[in-house]
Amino acid sequence: MTLNPDTFFGGAPEVNASAPGRVNLLGEHTDYNDGFMLPVATPQRTMVALSRSGDDHFHFYSPNLDATVTFARDGSAPQGFGSYIEGCIRLVQAEGIEVPPLRVYVETDLPVGSGLSSSAALEVAMLRAMRALLEIGPDALDDVKLARIAQRAEIEYARVNCGIMDQMASSLADESNMLFIDARTLEHRLVPLPPDTELIVVDSGVARKLAASKYNERRAECEEGAKKLGVQALRDVADPASVESLPPPLRERARHVVQENLRVLEAAQGVSAERFGELMNASHFSLRDDYEVSIPELDALCEALRAAPGVLGARLTGAGFGGACVALCRKGQAQQAAASALAAYNQDGRQGRILVPVPTDRKDHDEPV
Numbered sequence: 546m547t548l549n550p551d552t553f554f555g556g557a558p559e560v561n562a563s564a565p566g567r568v569n570l571l572g573e574h575t576d577y578n579d580g581f582m583l584p585v586a587t588p589q590r591t592m593v594a595l596s597r598s599g600d601d602h603f604h605f606y607s608p609n610l611d612a613t614v615t616f617a618r619d620g621s622a623p624q625g626f627g628s629y630i631e632g633c634i635r636l637v638q639a640e641g642i643e644v645p646p647l648r649v650y651v652e653t654d655l656p657v658g659s660g661l662s663s664s665a666a667l668e669v670a671m672l673r674a675m676r677a678l679l680e681i682g683p684d685a686l687d688d689v690k691l692a693r694i695a696q697r698a699e700i701e702y703a704r705v706n707c708g709i710m711d712q713m714a715s716s717l718a719d720e721s722n723m724l725f726i727d728a729r730t731l732e733h734r735l736v737p738l739p740p741d742t743e744l745i746v747v748d749s750g751v752a753r754k755l756a757a758s759k760y761n762e763r764r765a766e767c768e769e770g771a772k773k774l775g776v777q778a779l780r781d782v783a784d785p786a787s788v789e790s791l792p793p794p795l796r797e798r799a800r801h802v803v804q805e806n807l808r809v810l811e812a813a814q815g816v817s818a819e820r821f822g823e824l825m826n827a828s829h830f831s832l833r834d835d836y837e838v839s840i841p842e843l844d845a846l847c848e849a850l851r852a853a854p855g856v857l858g859a860r861l862t863g864a865g866f867g868g869a870c871v872a873l874c875r876k877g878q879a880q881q882a883a884a885s886a887l888a889a890y891n892q893d894g895r896q897g898r899i900l901v902p903v904p905t906d907r908k909d910h911d912e913p914v
Contacts, residue, residue, distance in 0.1 A: 547608040550594050550650050558594035558650065560678045564669035565590050566661035567714035568746055568871050568901070569862050570723060571828055572809040574836060576708030578767050578802045579729040579778035581809040583736065584714035585722065585744065588903050591653040591666035595674040598646040605630050605649045609657075618646050624704070626651065629664055632698025633671045640694075642681060649674075656900060659748045660863020664703065665711035668695035689731055692716040706761060725813045729780065739818035741876045742857070743902075745850065745883040749842045750896035751867035759838065760864050767802060770795040779803060794837075801835040822858025822873050826851070829860035838865025846870045846897060849889040853882040869900060 550558060565586035572582030598604055605614040605627045614627035622631040630649055638644050649671065655663040672691045675681070686694075695712040699705050709728055718724040722735040738744075770791055771779050779802040782788060788799040808824045816824070829847050833839035843861045847870050850859035855878030862871040874882045883899045890897045 547611050548606060549608075553604075553606050553650050554594070554596050554648060558648075559596040560674050561592065561594050562670050562673035562677060563590040563592040564666045564673060564715045565718070565720070566655045566663055566666045567711055567718060568661060568744065568869075569710065569714075570744075570871060570873070571812055571824060572710070572726075572805060573828065573832055573860075573862070574763060574767075574838070574864075575780070575802055575805050575809070576710040576726075576728040577764050578771070578806075579780040580802060580806045581780075581813070582710045582714075582726045582728065583723040583809050583812060584710060584718055584726070585724065585738070586714060586718040586720050587655065587661050587746070588720055588901060589653070589655045589661065591651065591655055591663060591670045593667070593670040593674040594650040594652075595671075595678050596648045597678075598648045601646055603631070603634070603646050603649070605651065607651045609651075609653055626667070628702045628704075629667050629698060630671050632702025633668055633675065633694065635702070636694045636697055637672070637675055637679075637681075637686075640685070642679060642685070644675065644679065647675075647678075656748060659900065660753065660861075660868030661746070661900070662711040662715065662863070664699060664705070665695060665715040668698050669712060669715040688716045689713070689733075693731075705757070706764070723813075725809075729778070736813050736815075739816065739821045739873070742818045742821075742873050743876050743879045745856070745859075745872040745874055745879050745886070745899075746862070746869050746901035747846060747850065747872075747883060747887055747890070748869045748898050748900050749846050749867060749890075750898065751840065751842045753864060753867035759866055763798060763836065763838065766795055766798045770799040774799070780806060797835040797837070801831045804831055818857055818873065818875070822856075825858030825860045825871075825873060832861055832865060836865075840866055842895065843867070843870055845895075846886070846890050847872075849886040850882070852889065853885040854878060855882045856886070 567584040569584040657663045692712040726733045785803045847859040850872040855875040857873045859872035
């Protein structure tokens with residue numbers, strides 16, 4: 546039987562905080578190449594409730610998993626959702642901030658495995674809750690530093706060699722604007738969505754089973770390509786034609802990254818809704834053909850979205866090999882277009898579902914501290 550917060554804490558928690566997931570509109574697989582991205586926050590969030598534990602142990606609980614993690618003050622969490630939380634705790638301690646044993650209650654309406662970065666939302670929500678509970682000032686832990694710590698928690702404790710985009714988006718993005726991010730400098734600014742548009746996100750129903758291993762493979766290929774081109778990272782390629790000198794598959798991987806960066810830079814300057822849709826389509830084709838991270842289901846879902854009324858462009862979002870697709874459509878048509886695309890996609894027995902726009906009965910969580 547799942548526990549509610551009052552049962553887990555024996556009353557009300559001391560602090561509540563939350564953080565959103567993210568949907569990336571352009572700039573896929575560019576962050577670990579020191580490139581550029583344009584994510585936006587999701588309506589779905591992860592909530593963390595927090596109190597001091599009252600004993601010498603950490604206690605974590607997730608009603609979504611109906612799972613409990615308990616370990617001593619000087620112990621460690623097993624791999625799983627607890628490792629993300631422990632990473633945040635240990636890295637805040639490494640900043641010289643005393644962190645007592647805690648009780649942590651984590652609840653989310655983000656679909657895990659759909660490419661909306663539920664892990665970054667967990668990390669950012671946990672760090673926001675700790676910032677509030679321990680009264681850590683913005684000079685010690687501003688939103689950018691919080692994102693950096695969240696990224697390190699995922700790399701060092703959850704053992705996922707991720708880039709910075711997901712944590713930056715969860716920490717700094719909102720639902721109304723895209724967040725332009727320069728992965729090298731962490732320069733960031735909010736950029737409005739094209740006028741009179743809204744977003745559709747549809748889960749393909751295919752879990753991203755190969756994403757981790759293929760992610761590491763693509764990352765290594767990009768690093769090798771940059772080395773052969775004599776640059777620090779593919780972001781530094783001045784002439785896009787120069788990647789054609791690389792052998793396959795390095796040529797194709799580099800071509801995607803270089804062209805994807807150009808698409809982000811163009812979109813961030815402000816383009817029409819129609820042009821933004823064209824850039825999204827081009828991004829998907831590049832991810833499919835050059836980066837080879839799409840699968841037939843994602844291609845079919847994008848085709849169904851593009852065929853829906855009011856849709857301007859569609860692409861996979863996230864690492865690929867499953868997960869979700871995102872589409873830009875004309876304002877006021879998202880619900881109808883998403884339903885139309887989903888009906889076509891699910892005809893062959895697939896199990897796709899609409900993530901954005903969210904159902905009207907979605908449970909809302911507290912706003913971030």
